[in-house]
Amino acid sequence: MNRHWRIQEDENRIAWLHFDLQQSPVNLLTPEALEELDSCIDALSRSAPAGVVLVSDKSSGFIAGADVKGFVGLKDPAAVERYVERAQSIFSALERLPLPTVAMIHGFCLGGGLELALACRYRVATEDPVTRIGFPEVRLGIFPGFGGTVRSIRLLGAQAAMGLMLSGRNIDGGAAARLKLVDLAVPRRQLMAAARRLIMAQPAVARPPWWSRTLTSAPLRPLLATLLQRQTAKRVQRKHYPAPFGLIDHWRRNGGRPQQMYRGEASAVARLVTGPVAQNLIRVFLLQERLRSLGREATFEPTHVHVIGGGIMGGDIAAWCALKGLRVTLQDQTPERLTGAIARAHGLFVRKLRLPHLIRAADDRLMPDCRGDGITRADLVVEAIYEDTTAKQALYRKIEPWLKPGALLATNTSSIPLERLTPGLLQPQRLVGLHFFNPVARMQLIEVVKGRETGETEFGRALAFAHRIDRLPLPVKSSPGFLVNRVLMPYLLEAIVLLGEGVAPEQVDQAAIQFGMPMGPVELADRVGLDICLSVAEKLAGELGCRVPESLRERVAQGELGRKSNRGYYRYAQGRPVKASVPLSETRSEQLATRMIDRLLAEAVACLRDGVVADSDLLDAGIIFGTGFAPFRGGPMRYIRENGQDGIRQRLRQLEPDPEGRFPAHTGREAAA
């Protein structure tokens, strides 16, 4: 008896093979689901219908991939290889069915889900923006293992297929049709009819053009492989992320010989998934899932958000909320101040939504509202005005009488503890922090801040709101700098101290990138704006007991504010830093990185001690998603555990004596304790 799959034959003798993984909101290819699929394929080969359509019964999408939880702690490559080969044989059985098969795709079709779709003769997808198709495996430190490398290359040619697998990006139905990854992209209401038509008409199966097929031939393959390797090495380093390089090696070695490709996939993926990098990336994926699930618990269905302050942050927060389907009113002191925000929002809608009717609808959802008429109707008011305690307090006093009963009041403050903002509020329990990061559309994390007076229900609603707009909520206690800015600051300050010691900015940045940070701290400071860095540093310095380097103050005083003023620690030309090529040995690079990263680690441990976040997993999640901390290292706490606690402890203890008081006095001692 099948629990997860169901076959239903219609009057045209088309068998609809429904997938509905029990006790799961999404369809995943678990070992049990795969075995059941095998028995269904067996039954279909005996009943010989006119055709088979694979269909998901989940509103969330087609199939999100393999069950990543099952990858945790895998240690035995031989056992993994056997499992992968079993899955490959099931997909091959589907492919061998002597009848037309169609994957009918709406919503997520990712990883193993796409590999299954590729084992069907045809694929049809909706044009809806929720449809996302791709191979995200490299993000987990592996590559497609259920025949995906064989079938995608056969269908698209090596260049397009490798591009898709190496980038890990996912595309919508229209783009998938243009690439020929799916045969048709149609409006949702026409999906079933399109699947039926493919079964009836049985058009010729798509193939890549001849010139693309020749790229897999023995003489050309090594050339393309070398090119791909060079391009990949520009983005990531092999020692940090072995999977994309492993994929290129696999194709270079086995391309053009399907049986060898299948075997090569199974053995390479088994080796990768049992290695430390994949295990850390899998951890990061599951941490992300945990943050996502935090917002699912409370029920809060806001429809209208009012944002006050249409500057960099408020404008972008308003745009993001409108993009995600909420009605948004945006208030500032004068209409002129909103012009930039509204134009930026339109640009975002064009980039993300593409279709004119969706762009128009999003434009309509975002309304400039300088009089603040939206306040009385909003389920949530987000304040994003200047970082000034008195101004924020005055604003709250003015607007509180107008809030709807039960409406939430949120502040985007990046450093002011909530307790300093509540005096004057009649209902302090309704104030929460929603600390978005810049740029809003790119940074997934929101620190959801709980003040001493914040109500439990209100806090749950704030988490739910973050989830509703498709961001990752991190619950943090109200305290100076919350989590992310607090751990970043000592790291940035150490970078500035290094500059003071005569180290070139290029070397400082290079060392951090070699460690695995997405961008060097000096360039990051320039990009954030040295005036903003200085103001956050000054606020935190007072709270944490450390001193801000004079050189930072001097630069700001001279109007060298970073990228926005074309000069900071770097000089900027057309918005890009002009960097000299300065040599840096591996040993020196490690020394520099250690000095900076140790500060971050020490402050992270202190945050855990202070209860800024509830546990070390949340701490790792916050620092990875908030600062980009080398994901392949699994987060600071994982890094401390994996790299010999004793060595790191000893180093952290040495951070302690700092006569100039440049760093938080407590961090070395606490972290080493």
Ligand code: NAI
């Ligand atoms: P901004 O200076 O770009 O924008 C502030 C806007 O608020 C201005 O347009 C101003 O006219 C408006 N405003 C001031 N008082 C007002 C009032 N009483 N009523 C209506 N509008 C008013 O500032 P930004 O950078 O957007 O920061 C806003 C908040 O977000 C601050 O609390 C800041 O700490 C926080 N934040 C900033 C980040 C950044 O990278 N810029 C990152 C995360 C948080």
